[in-house]
Amino acid sequence: MTEAEQTQPCKPFAEITDKEYGIAFATGCEVSPTARGIRLSNKCPRCEGMMSYDKVEKFSKALRRGKVASEPRAESTGVVHVMCTCKRAHSGCPADDEGCGAYWTVEVSVE
Ligand SMILES: [Zn+2]
Ligand SMILES: [Zn+2]
16 A cells, blocks of 8 residues: 555545455455554555554463454354444544544454
8 A cells, every 4th residue: 555545535434334244354354463462454445545453351372373254153252343444534532532434343252
């Protein structure tokens, strides 16, 4: 992605979800361990801005290097509710918020 694409305005801010979002985000999503949890990195499925989402929670060591699936089971411990946190400008985005407002759910499972 070029510098110009990074700074281009994105879609207007809207708090919406779609089952396609989880599927798109899970595809090629990278899981990396952080000091206090995990980080999921991929393109936002709505606005296509690069983003990463930090989940501060205890995950097992295995999950911290796991893979991401789009259809969480309710009882799973690896369910992560993700919100877009891309750094591009979205018209109508609240000052204390970031991203395009899209949200979705994925499940992190052992690879
Ligand atoms: Zn965006
Ligand atoms: Zn977005």
